[in-house]
Amino acid sequence: AQSVSQHNHHVILSEAASLELGCNYSYGGTVNLFWYVQYPGQHLQLLLKYFSGDPLVKGIKGFEAEFIKSKFSFNLRKPSVQWSDTAEYFCAVNEGQAGTALIFGKGTTLSVSS
Amino acid sequence: KAGVTQTPRYLIKTRGQQVTLSCSPISGHRSVSWYQQTPGQGLQFLFEYFSETQRNKGNFPGRFSGRQFSNSRSEMNVSTLELGDSALYLCASKRDMGQGGDEQFFGPGTRLTVL
Numbered sequence: 001a002q003s004v005s006q007h008n009h010h011v012i013l014s015e016a017a018s019l020e021l022g023c024n025y026s027y028g029g030t031v032n033l034f035w036y037v038q039y040p041g042q043h044l045q046l047l048l049k050y051f052s053g054d055p056l057v058k059g060i061k062g063f064e065a066e067f068i069k070s071k072f073s074f075n076l077r078k079p080s081v082q083w084s085d086t087a088e089y090f091c092a093v094n095e096g097q098a099g100t101a102l103i104f105g106k107g108t109t110l111s112v113s114s
Numbered sequence: 115k116a117g118v119t120q121t122p123r124y125l126i127k128t129r130g131q132q133v134t135l136s137c138s139p140i141s142g143h144r145s146v147s148w149y150q151q152t153p154g155q156g157l158q159f160l161f162e163y164f165s166e167t168q169r170n171k172g173n174f175p176g177r178f179s180g181r182q183f184s185n186s187r188s189e190m191n192v193s194t195l196e197l198g199d200s201a202l203y204l205c206a207s208k209r210d211m212g213q214g215g216d217e218q219f220f221g222p223g224t225r226l227t228v229l
C-alpha cells in the first residue's frame with residue numbers, strides 16, 4: 001500500500017528563519033502531490049500541488065515545493081517564515097488517475113515565534 | 115461560492131449507538147471523500163463516492179458506511195460506536211474532471227465524541 005512519510009513531527013522556528021519540511025512517498029508510478037495546511041481552528045486548505053511539468057511548484061503565501069522523482073520526495077520550503085505560518089502541514093499523494101485515494105502523511109506542526 | 119458544509123459540527127454519542135454525518139459538496143463537484151482525523155493516526159481515508167457509487171474504500175471495518183445522493187450530497191454512517199471512533203470526520207469534494215490531480219476542498223469537519 002502507498003504510504004507518505006513526513007520526517008518532522010514538530011518544528012519550532014523564529015520569524016524570518018527559513019523552512020524546509022520533508023515528505024517522502026512510497027508509490028513508484030505516476031503520482032499527484034499536494035501540500036495542505038490547517039491553521040488553528042480552520043479548514044484544511046491547499047498550499048500547492050504538482051501534477052506534471054516543472055518540478056518546482058509555487059503555491060500561496062510564498063511557499064514552494066520541489067518534486068524529486070529519483071528520491072520520491074516532495075519537500076516544502078519557504079525562505080522566511082512569519083508568525084502567521086504557525087499551523088499543521090500535511091503532505092498528500094495519490095496515484096495519477098481518477099478515483100484513487102488521497103493518502104496523507106501524519107503532519108508536521110510548525111510553531112513560529114515572533 | 116459556498117464551501118463544503120458538514121452537519122452537525124459536534125456530536126456526542128455513547129458506545130453501541132449509531133451516528134449519521136452529512137456533507138454537502140461545493141456546487142458542481144461530483145466526488146465526495148470522507149476522512150477520519152485523530153491525533154494518533156492522522157488523516158485516514160474512509161471512502162470516496164462519485165455519481166452515487168462508492169469508487170474507493172479505505173481500510174476501515176464494515177461498521178463505517180456511506181452513500182451519495184443524486185445531488186452529490188453524501189452521508190456517512192457509523193454503527194455500533196466504539197470509544198476509538200472518537201475523531202474529527204472530514205468531508206472533501208472535488209470536481210473530478212477525470213484526473214486524479216483535482217484539488218480536494220475540505221469542510222470544517224464533524225467532531226464526534228464517543229463516551
